[in-house]
Amino acid sequence: MRASHRTTRSVLFPLSLMLGGAAAAAAVPAQSGPTDLTAQAQARAVPPKPKPAIKRVLPVTATGTSPAATAKTGTLAGKAPAPGSAAGGTTKRAAKLPAVVDPAATPTDSVFEVEAPEALPVAHWTVNDAQALLTAIKSAGDDGLFPRDYQPAALAAQIAQGEGPELDVLASHLFIWLTEDLRDGRTPMPAREQWFAVDPDQDLHPNSQLLAEATELHDVPGVLASLIPTHPDYALLKDMLAKAKDPRQIAMIRANLDRWRWLGRDLGLQYLMINVPEQMLRLTVNNRVIKTYRAIVGRPGKTATPQLAEQVKNVVFNPTWTVPQSIVVGEGLGKSLIGNPAKAKREGYVATQGPDGTITVVQQPGDTNSLGRAKLDMPNEHAIYIHDTPNRGLFALPARALSHGCVRAEHATELAMTMAILGADLPPETAIEYSLSGKYTKVPMAKPFPVYIAYFTVARDVAGLMRSFPDLYARDAAVIATFAQPRALHTTQRKSNEAVIKLDNPL
Incomplete structure (x- = not known):
């Protein structure tokens, strides 16, 4: 479905204000219908800069x-x-x-x-x-x-x-x-x-x-x-x-x-930063915060959002959601849908059963999809990503540690379009078209776009004032x-050795 002229203008205007007119430096032709833009992204990809050589070494x-x-x-x-x-x-x-x-x-x-x-x-x-x-x-x-x-x-x-x-x-x-x-x-x-x-x-x-x-x-x-x-x-x-x-x-x-x-030490010129205790997400471009979004983060305990430094690899408009087996099997969703195709269609699911009896359930794009209308794909072993939600009223709550680990972003569609413009050189009109099409559309990023999920209990708030935030996860x-202890020996350990829990349930 092509966006109307009025709808296009209403979305483009805030985007142009946010990006300062530099959003689409290298535009590509608008596409209709396709769901994966990998070939275009590869053609525009910028090769990484080589690491500088170390000029001085010690005789050791x-x-x-x-x-x-x-x-x-x-x-x-x-x-x-x-x-x-x-x-x-x-x-x-x-x-x-x-x-x-x-x-x-x-x-x-x-x-x-x-x-x-x-x-x-x-x-x-x-x-x-x-x-x-x-x-x-x-x-x-x-x-x-x-x-x-x-x-x-x-x-x-x-x-x-x-x-x-x-x-x-x-x-x-x-x-x-x-x-x-x-x-x-x-x-x-x-x-x-x-x-x-x-x-x-x-x-x-x-x-x-x-x-x-x-x-x-x-x-x-x-x-x-x-x-x-x-x-x-x-x-x-x-x-x-x-x-x-x-x-x-x-x-x-x-x-x-x-x-x-x-x-x-240097986070880069453009990146996303989620401060879990603050429950806020910031989009930084050229070392300037150009937009802040309320965020929903993981509940304390096993579903706490882990601290990560990853890269956004794809922007997905109108995503599908593969329902985790904890719901398919544990809550009986798979059997109820396999036995009632009309119900599956009505609720927006596609359920299939393999030769070994395993049931796979995929929720199709739509207003009731658990991921909402947009998803930022950042592959990691924890299955954590940033996405929209159909329950947008939750962003009005002051305490938003409500998810199974993934980060839900307020105005996620706007964020996704901005990311596609900045990181995949997608023209704003095309980003809007993909968003309104109702079709699953994956836009691979052509430029590195880091994401930092951090944990700061003393930091600047959205007004730029230093303040403390609740220690959500103690x-x-x-x-x-x-x-209070003597300085400990530095070891080769680079990250936590705690068990990795795949938190792939956005509910």
């Missing part, structure tokens, strides 16, 4: 390691071992750290000797570079970290003794510990509940490269600054931290600063608790 052997790599680390009277790291390379210089302070202790506490973890790379440090590192460690609190984790007293004592192998080992390891926490976050992975968003930063900026840049270019402050998240909320949280007095508020700000470090406590 890079290895992937595990917590066992620091088994030689000493302890004092049953206290936790000194913090270490599993990422980086091996050094061939055996050196013994002179007097290293327990990370949980204050600089005035007693010290003890500990062998250097052999898994970390080592570079030569001048006194000036080491002094710059000491200054950075002392100001780590500005980013919600603890200077005590990076042994300022031990480093100051070693600087006083001058250059040499001992300073090289100690400064290298403390620098790596600090860069890891700024780049990847301080919170150990086991405390990041349902966190499946893999941070690419340690692949893009490995320890050995950062260490080489800091010591060869003599720019410790610059290298550390290059790891700070670029999202404006991070800087606003730092400002809040500097002014905060209440210990609980300080703890919450620290936790949310760290959550930003769990994500990639995840603050585990993160805050880790800040």
Whole structure:
């Protein structure tokens, strides 16, 4: 069904305001009838930019390691071992750290000797570079970290003794510990509940490269600054931290600063961001939020929405819904429809039974379809995606943790059309035509369009004001608790090892 001239204008007008006139830079001819535009998307696809080559390397052997790599680390009277790291390379210089302070202790506490973890790379440090590192460690609190984790007293004592192998080992390891926490976050992975968003930063900026840049270019402050998240909320949280007095508020700000470090430092020029505690979705283009949408997220418990970093691969207009077997079998829907074809047709289902007796039920496009009129397909092992809903009145509720895990977006059809225009170069008129056709139509994305499902309990609201949001899934406590403990060893674990639950039921 072709859109009328009046309908086309009424939808195009808000879209043009949203996109600022730059929505359809590379238009394609309008299509009628087809359901899959893969060939067109491939023809328009932009090849990814090659990764820049690393120009400087350390004379060490890079290895992937595990917590066992620091088994030689000493302890004092049953206290936790000194913090270490599993990422980086091996050094061939055996050196013994002179007097290293327990990370949980204050600089005035007693010290003890500990062998250097052999898994970390080592570079030569001048006194000036080491002094710059000491200054950075002392100001780590500005980013919600603890200077005590990076042994300022031990480093100051070693600087006083001058250059040499001992300073090289100690400064290298403390620098790596600090860069890891700024780049990847301080919170150990086991405390990041349902966190499946893999941070690419340690692949893009490995320890050995950062260490080489800091010591060869003599720019410790610059290298550390290059790891700070670029999202404006991070800087606003730092400002809040500097002014905060209440210990609980300080703890919450620290936790949310760290959550930003769990994500990639640079999220890209255009992306979708869903903040689960806020129950809102934002569309960001050219580093500017151009539209916000109310969202419905997963209920607490097994149907909680996991934290993900994925890519929208397809925009689907008038989607079908393959009903999960938990409903087909568990609720008897399959048998009731197979035995009553008239009912199946009336309710918009197509039910088929295979040779082995398995019943498959597919809900057809329409006003009653559980996915509504639009779906953003982002393939992932959790079967999570963003979609419309026929129950749009739910978006008026203040508490919207109601789904089985998937994210329902208010005005999802508008969002889908905008995504197709931005990510598949689809002309606005064509996007409207597909939306109003009533036919299943899949538009593959020709450009990368990231989606981040995050969890921030202190962040900007839709008015741009920093505020706190309800801790829907009670995840603050585990993160805050880790800040009261000594810095934990970084391991090769990149995401939560909790069981993956396929949450493929949008009801």
